[in-house]
Amino acid sequence: MDNPGYRTGSFDGLHHPSDDDDDEMVDIAGATLDFSTTDDVPPLTTPMAAGVNGNGPTKLVDPLEDPVPGVGTYEDFNTIDWVREKSKDRDRHREITSKSRQSTVALLHSVSDAFSGWLLMLLVGLMSGALAGGIDISAHWLTDMKEGVCLNGFWFNHEHCCWTSNETTFQERDRCPQWKSWAELITGATEGPFAYIVNYLMYIVWALLFSFLAVTLVRAFAPYACGSGIPEIKTILSGFIIRGYLGKWTLIIKTITLVLAVSSGLSLGKEGPLVHVACCCANILCHLFTKYRKNEAKRREVLSAAAAVGVSVAFGAPIGGVLFSLEEVSYYFPLKTLWRSFFAALVAAFTLRSINPFGNSRLVLFYVEFHAPWHLLELAPFILLGIFGGLWGALFIRANIAWCRRRKSTRLGHYPIIEVLVVAGFTALLSYPNSYTRMSGAELISELFNDCSLLDSSQLCGYQQVKTGVGNTLADRPAGPGLYTALWQLALALVFKMMITVVTFGMKVPSGLFIPSMAVGAIAGRLLGVGMEQLAYYNHDWIIFKGWCSPGADCITPGLYAMVGAAACLGGVTRMTVSLVVIMFELTGGLEYIVPLMAATMTSKWVADAFGREGIYEAHIRLNGYPFLEPKEEFEHNSLAVDVMRPRRADPALAVLTQEGMTVGEVESLVESTHYSGFPVVVSQESQRLVGFVLRRDLLISIDNARQRQEGVVSASQVVFTEHAPSQAPDAPPPLRLRGILDLSPFTVTDHTPMDITVDIFRKLGLRQCLVTHNGRLLGIITKKDILKHMAQIANRDPDSILFN
Secondary structure (H helix, E strand, C coil), X not given: CECHHHCCCCHHHHCCCCXXXXXXXXXXXXXXXXXXXXXXXXXXXXXXXXXXXXXXXXXXXXXXXXXXXXXXXXXCCCEXXXXXXXXXXXXXXXXXXXXXXXXHHHHHHHHHHHHHHHHHHHHHHXXXXXXXXXXXXXXXXXXXXXXXXXXXXXXXXXXXXXXXXXXXXXXXXXXCCCEEEHHXXXXXCXXXXXXXXXXXXXXXXXXXXXHHHHHHHHHXXXXXXXXXXXXXXXXXXXXXCCCCCCCHHHHHHHHHHHHHHHHCCCCCECHHHHXXXXXXXXXXXXXXXXXXXXXXXXXXXXHHHHHHHHHHHHHCCHHHHHHHHHHHHXXXXXHHHHHHHHHXXXXXXXXXXXXXXXXXXXXXXXXXXXXXXXXXXXXXXXXXXXXXXXXXXXXXXXXXXXXXXXXXXXXHHHCHHHHHHHHHHHHXXXXXCCHHHHCCHHHHHHHHHCCCCCCCCCHXXXXXCEEECCEEECCCCCXXXXXXXXXXXXXXXXXXXXXXXXXXXXXXXXXXXXXXXXXXXXXXXXHHHHHHHHHHHHCCCCCCCCCCCCCCCCCCCHHHHHHHHHHHHHHHHHCCCHHHHHHHHXXXXXHHHHHHHHHHHHHXXXXXXXXXXXXXXXXXXXXXXXXXXXXXXXXXXXXXXXXXXXXXXXXXCCCCEECCCEEXXXXXXXXXXCCECEEEEECCCCCCEEEEEEEHHHHHHXXXXXXXXXXCCCCCCEEECCCCCCCCCCCCCCCEECHHHCECCCCEEECCCEHHHHHHHHHHHCCCEEEEEECCXXXXXXXXXXXXXXHHHHCCCCHHHCCCC
């Protein structure tokens, strides 16, 4: 149970530094984690109780009868005890139910307690939906500001500026007198090399300014606001505590800097960080309800629902969000949480729809509807896209983890602002000449998903007009010069996106991975789709096209290939399957395309798993040393509990407390000389028969509390864990009864229990530690950290990479 935060034995060792103390920092997940945050930390001391004086009789303090503030809470960077938290909630619920039969007020309290979960979900959905709408509108506006400004009002983006204009044409719908490029404002010229250079320079300047503001705000106010947030959310949902990661400052700064980071043109998305934003909203709102404020396990049920809300507002996919939380993020997901997640995702989607951030009555920018059916023979290119997605996913994970490890271990990690500015400047410099890299990721995906119509002016629809038997139509058409130009630009954009995303993800700005991964897949899919379309046009008499692709028919839909490619690449990077297919289905609104999406997604997962079973989020969890037992990972080694437990053969004997006979001074001395976060309690040092387990934090708080509230507690006072205090000499100081903080039912296994069963017990019950016995005698202890270190050794990884317990 090693924990660096416990290295001092005195009660002062539990003190959290003040908000002004910036010295205690540790670098995790590309962020400098601040140990100085005091959010959610309960008071550890209580004032001297009234009435305790030298004249009255001595009152023995018993934590069972008189609860001590701080007992039952957890230190930062520690794992919660799921069993204890669930037991506390059951006891609270029984008490409320029994009292509800006694009076009307108690009955109303019982009803409000039952309703509070649904009310909290309503508030989380409303708050997250409103924030997501604001982020979408702001990001769209600032992205357009890099290219120009609206004369009617600088707060209008390009599209809104030209909405009311009567001078736009269909071919140049984005041109209107009210919108001026920076070259027009500065030089008065709209065309020519000088105007191009001015626009180019202004694009780079705005990109550098936005990225500089983003990284500076993160560094100055909320170091936790950087990155995607999903690896940390997964770890928190598994029971780990990171104080301040879901706090109010993180929410405020992440919301502002997410807009700036997306607008800067960096190869990142806002979808992953929106999950973090929604979880911040949920954590803050939990403080309004005692049931969730005081119980870490109940709070994690709310956070699981909030993760669903984040995806719901990111993609406009409420059902996909619920499945994402269930499949990818949540560690504990009871049926009640499923219903509440569904309700919260519904409220969030409704709120976002009411705000209508894109002005198209849709929840996302790249909503599409395809009308042409797909043919069975097209499954072959769809599976090919799945193979590409799997290969790209495996390659990206290895490259990104290698780059992040280099950032952590070299001087590169000491200069985050310079790194962000260099990457942003390089991205802007190479992005501007290519129209497909210049536009935002969401606009690019929208363009690639688009199904060409007769009146479409996009360069991707630059086909030659051909007369057919059914009139002037775009079905079954040869590529024109405009399309060939677009394909070259897309090929260059594909290479650029694949390379720049590797170094961008993990920098100290909010950065999501959904949009860049989907963009890579959508480009590859569109290229393959156009290739298939041209192949079918020029060779419709081939046996593979005969019977379903006759001349004049619209056989191939390149936009569908882009959508399948986007799903394949995102699946290869994250290893999502069911939730990903549902998200993509909700985006398109077409049931008939589920089979192509399923084929590509499963293929990409199989191919990527052949190179490594970890998705990008699991890889970042392992890189950061979080104590996360991956539920999907199999334990195949045939070791026993005795092989993993501590103490090992060469180690000193296990530090234990006896149920009676030890003094306060001896207990404090033992605590001071060790750094364990808990101690087994035995009958005696000779018998080693197990009685229970007590946490170091609870022990120190209770001793400190007793010194203040119980007269006569000195170093010579006996510490008693039994129900009745033993008889003492008349002049002996009063004993200190601590049975109330003793866990009388710690989980135990025998020394010959196979480790695969032990690992399953830890996963399914969310244990922090498990005691090992032989014929009822205590032998040792296994912690979550011990298991993770053992699994790392088996996989030939560095066991010291596991930083926390």
